[in-house]
Amino acid sequence: MKVISPQEVAQHNKKAVSARHDTLEDLWIVLHGKVYNLTEFLSEHPGGQKIILKYAGMDATKAFDPIHPPDIIERYLSPEVCVGQIDQALVASQPKVETEEEKRVRLAHEAKPRLDEMYNTFDFETVAKNVLSPVAWAYYSSGADDEITMRENHNAFHRIWLKPRVLVNVKEVDVSTTMLGTKVDMPLYITATALAKLGHPDGEVVLTQAAAKHNIVQMIPTLASCSFDDIVDAALATQSQWLQLYVNADRQVSQKFVEHAEKRGIKGLFITVDAPQLGRREKDMRQKYDQEAPDEIERNKTEVNRNEGAARAISQFIDPSLCWDDIAWFRTITKMPILIKGVQTAEDAVLAAKAGCQGVVLSNHGGRQLDFAPSAIEILAEVMDALRAECLLDNGFEVYVDGGIRRGSDIFKAIALGATGVGIGRPALYAMSSYGVDGVDHLLTLYKNELEMVMRLMGARTLKDITRSMVDIRNIKDHFVANPTDYLAHHAYDQMLPRGKLSKL
Structure with missing residues (x-):
């Protein structure tokens, strides 16, 4: 392969000004040490020309990696596009110039506390705010509008009090359970969150590895920054994974994705239904999205809107016409258990069960969609009562909760009110961004240790011993x-x- 100097690459950025906009008639970029001629590809790029123009004649690897899976070049570009490899000796001889942002992040990592000084989930969030880029922090932390619902997701747990039982032999406690037929070591899974490479160069694979260490389930997001197959390949043979699906307006695209996931051994299909239109995540919208588009966007050649933050830039393919009638169609294309993710009323939970789904996730999208939507924990008891009243729990229908799970006591409260398990999103991203695999491992250990402690202090030896009588939901009324x-x-x-x-x- 031809060896090309950085100086020669830099020359291939010639502009040709047209009446409508600037384009490039000669465009090379460097990715992972290889030089690519993208002149012909420029007009076809699903993410638009602007992001490629930005790196004309330069190394675009840092911008490319947070979003793209490593195999996307081979899948979308012909071999002839690669014109050679960069002269690594010349690159190494050039002085490294650290940007102000790179310096800030480096110093933040150097100044962060030791991992063993992280005592709870909030500690990870504090560190992550310092080490993440402004774009990453805005995307991960933002909520809809005034972020009332995002805050209430956790605050609602504060209005549920515990009723401890004493003189119970709790020398041994067991927090293991079964979720969708999979034996897991605790009733917690890592839920789907997009763009993990914004926080760590290894992206979702970090979460896969941490989930394996604790024998819990990972839900793979549609908008992962690692490829779906990379995430599955990183899992242990004994490890269970679920798929979160944003339904594409082109149903054949979704069908192909679902069928491939089933062939790869995915154990559950979670269809997200609370995003027919994206909520106004104003913190994110203020950060204009200038990164490459994720794999799902590239695969479907969807135009990327870069004027209103990361969330809007990557979500425009989602079909707003998705309705209950479509659930029957999904049941014809897969044998995987189908669960509805984003249920926010008891009525819709009942409809999901009657539609033949195997469960629901009570969720308001982390408070990122409709502000003043209810927190999942507040509607859980009502949902369970409605399902029980119509005998819809008899066939193993499972109810999960995500949003605001920050303590082991939160998990206990959810189990007491009827949940099969709970999902965590932001805490895993913050731990990953701050300390990598070791950080997520430590986070999950904290959750498990806290849950075991609460169970001992509550007089519950197993999850089956946790009942609604152990929590006092009357305090919700008393509070107001x-x-x-x-x-x-x-x-x-x-x-x-x-x-x-x-x-x-």
Whole structure:
């Protein structure tokens, strides 16, 4: 392969000005040490020309890696596009220039506490805020509008109190359980979160490896920055993974993806239904998205809107016409258990069960879609009562909760109110971004240790011993009686339950 100097690459960035916009008639870039002539590909790039133009005649690897899986070049470009490899000796001899942002991140990593000084999930969040780029932090941490629902996802747990039982032999406690037929070591899974490479160069694979260490399930996101196959290949043979699906307007694209996932051994299909239109994540919108588009975008040649942040840039392929009628079609293309992710009322949970789904995830998308939507933990008891009233739990229908799980006591409360398990998103991203695999490993250990401690102090030896009688949900009512202004300041709770519900708690 021809060896090309950085100086020669830099010459291939000639502009040809047209009446409509600037284009390049001679465009080379460097990716992972190889030089590519993208002149002909420029007009075909699904993410638009701007991102490629930005790196004309330069090394684009740093911008490319956070979003793209490593095999995407071979899948989308012919071998002739590669014109040679960069002269590594010349590259090494050139002085390294550290940008101000790179310096800030380096110093933040150098100054962060030791991993053993991370005592809870909030500690990881504090470190992540310092070590992440502004774009990454805005994307990971943002919520919809005023972020009321995002905050309430965790605050709602504070209004559920525990009723400890004593003099129970709790020398040995067992937090293991079964989720969709898979034996797991605790009732917690890593839920689907997009663009993990914004936080760590190895992306979702970090979460795969940490999940394997703890024998818990990882839900693979549609908008992963690693390829789907890379994530599956990184899993142990004994490891279970689920797939989160954003349904494409082109159903053949979704069908192909689902069928491939089933062939690769995925154990559950989770169809996200709470994003027919993207919520206004204003913190993210202020950071204009200038990275490459993820694999799902490239695969479907979807135009990328780069004017309103990362979330809007990568989500425009999602079909807003998705409805209950489509669930029957999904049941014809896969034998995987189908669960609806993003259920926010008891009525929809009942409809999901009647549609033949194997479960639901009570979720408001991490507070990123509709502000003032209810937190999952607040509607869990109502959902379980509605399902039980119609005998829809008899065939193994499972209910999961995600959003706001920050303590082992939160897991306990969810189990007590009827959940099969809980999902975590941001905490795993923050731990990954701050300390890599070791960070997520430590985070999961904290969750497990806290859950075991709470079970001992509550007098519960196994998850089956955790019952609704162990939690006091009447405090939700008491809280608002004592703090009536919180209806406006925190949570319009009377809008989330049927009329008269509060008086019956």
